[in-house]
Amino acid sequence: MNRKDHWEHVYSTGTIEKLGWYEPHLQTSLDWIKELSSDADAPIIDVGGGASTLADDLLHAGYRSVTVLDISARALKAIKTRMGKEAELVTWIEGDITSVELPTNHYELWHDRAVFHFLTIPEQQQKYRENLSKALKPDGSLIIGTFALEAPPKCSGLPIQRYSPKRLGDTLGREFVLKRHRKELHITPSGVEQMYLYCHLQKNT
Numbered sequence: 001m002n003r004k005d006h007w008e009h010v011y012s013t014g015t016i017e018k019l020g021w022y023e024p025h026l027q028t029s030l031d032w033i034k035e036l037s038s039d040a041d042a043p044i045i046d047v048g049g050g051a052s053t054l055a056d057d058l059l060h061a062g063y064r065s066v067t068v069l070d071i072s073a074r075a076l077k078a079i080k081t082r083m084g085k086e087a088e089l090v091t092w093i094e095g096d097i098t099s100v101e102l103p104t105n106h107y108e109l110w111h112d113r114a115v116f117h118f119l120t121i122p123e124q125q126q127k128y129r130e131n132l133s134k135a136l137k138p139d140g141s142l143i144i145g146t147f148a149l150e151a152p153p154k155c156s157g158l159p160i161q162r163y164s165p166k167r168l169g170d171t172l173g174r175e176f177v178l179k180r181h182r183k184e185l186h187i188t189p190s191g192v193e194q195m196y197l198y199c200h201l202q203k204n205t
């Protein structure tokens with residue numbers, strides 16, 4: 001089963017609120033975005049947005065240029081259904097972040113919670129970096145949440161790559177400067193503990 005088929009299957013077999021990574025609100029991400037981007041028209045992309053509520057919360061916070069990208073058509077359909085008319089205010093992209101075409105130097109902020117750590121093959125990581133480097137503006141911000149070193153070695157039945165701040169910075173390369181990081185314990189709906197590492201990095205000019 002390829003990546004797309006896997007995630008289409010995941011989003012077809014249960015309610016969104018019971019998925020392992022689900023949180024009612026991505027508060028850390030939202031707080032950091034508000035601190036980093038005061039411009040309501042700043043283009044923001046949520047990579048692997050799935051059916052999270054971040055797009056809703058960004059709109060409610062006044063942001064007017066929000067893009068959500070996900071590999072799963074089912075996930076995007078679910079979030080559009082939940083948002084109703086508000087979904088028309090968001091740009092939706094169905095695609096694989098390792099191959100999708102994104103506009104050059106367009107986004108001021110790139111958000112990714114729990115996508116990059118599923119890319120365990122160096123070639124996949126390189127394709128992600130190339131898209132990130134192409135699409136994020138110089139001086140743009142990257143907020144990325146991955147499994148920390150203490151987290152389980154798998155998620156949703158797939159192996160993941162666990163990160164420390166240094167390992168994440170080394171993997172993303174010198175183009176991205178680590179500004180801050182924090183750990184946050186996530187407990188899945190089934191009670192499994194997953195330690196997340198959140199990092200804010202800035203793209204060099």
